[in-house]
């Protein structure tokens with residue numbers, strides 16, 4: 384069984400040299416944690432430029448659905464590159480874009496009566512959703528959630544309410560966005576309990592926001608993450624989305640489901656909203672859709688997406704190579720990867736929950752499929768998040784060759800590619816166990 388191998392001090396000499404170059408020329412706004420340069424990947428394994436081998440449980444921030452450099456994806460993308468790299472779907476027709484649109488319309492909840500707009504990223508997919516919602520409803524206002532991350536362009540950033548640093552000095556943003564609490568069962572807002580949090584949030588929307596702040600008939604859409612990602616891997620209670628939908632329906636407000644992080648099989652279903660039994664009006668997709676090639680998509684009911692030529696477009700959106708990679712990714716998801724995500728996720732979470740018996744400071748283990756969070760607390764009663772211990776765990780894991788990411792204030796997230804095997808999970812658990820002992 385392959386295991387991480389750290390052969391040099393970290394960062395190694397080649398990484399150190401490249402770091403100087405990077406620090407001299409790259410925007411300092413990025414939030415890179417690991418000071419190593421990755422060179423090559425295979426499945427969940429990554430080599431850095433100094434020959435160190437890491438086990439990657441980040442998948443390029445939940446993007447590499449089929450693992451690094453999957454031969455089937457490489458083959459599909461290279462075959463497309465040899466035929467046509469770019470044409471621009473804005474002004475020209477090419478088959479991979481139409482075929483992918485038909486496939487997405489088929490698999491998206493509520494399909495196939497759907498149309499697709501292609502973009503290049505999650506933020507752009509959400510921008511398209513904002514624009515379509517306004518275009519169709521002629522209403523100005525949007526509702527989003529505290530803790531949400533929907534992207535960093537001005538429209539998407541106006542919806543994002545995850546960390547103040549992401550908004551500082553960028554105002555004014557879209558003036559007509561109202562945020563409401565997300566129904567977090569672990570740290571329930573509005574004085575609720577885990578059992579009453581869905582009602583509390585929906586009641587707040589209807590009886591505080593709509594009665595005192597914004598008339599519901601002026602609200603175009605409510606945009607939400609089916610499982611909150613950057614905000615801390617928060618899984619809402621099962622009854623929340625059906626309750627939210629009944630309020631939205633009452634006022635003809637559109638529901639926009641941001642599946643950028645949770646979609647494309649990651650949660651053990653093709654789309655995370657399938658866990659909650661509602662059909663949204665608009666679904667946005669990016670990240671995992673093309674196994675690492677840049678692609679975003681906004682999918683809406685046919686009757687909704689009837690804007691006129693010129694209303695919205697994108698030069699690169701729906702690039703043929705990305706579309707070819709996406710078609711192959713979906714084929715592999717349907718061929719067993721979604722199921723693998725469900726199985727491997729359950730296996731990993733079961734083991735993480737056992738760690739909770741040993742360590743008081745693991746406050747919660749939650750998630751679905753391979754979208755898993757471990758929330759570190761200072762005290763199990765108050766549930767105050769412990770970001771220091773979280774950061775220590777991530778750093779120590781890295782030193783042992785396991786790559787992890789944080790989310791929210793105090794959560795370690797585990798998002799390996801959907802190809803991960805049980806043996807690879809065991810290697811990660813073995814390293815994690817040592818790390819938890821060390822920080823205990």
Ligand SMILES: Cc1ncc(COP(=O)(O)O)c(C=O)c1O
Nearest residue numbers: 504505506532533534612643644
């Ligand atoms: C739920 C969600 N929406 C949107 C985005 C923005 O995607 P992108 O970085 O591709 O613009 C992200 C990125 O993390 C996300 O997690």
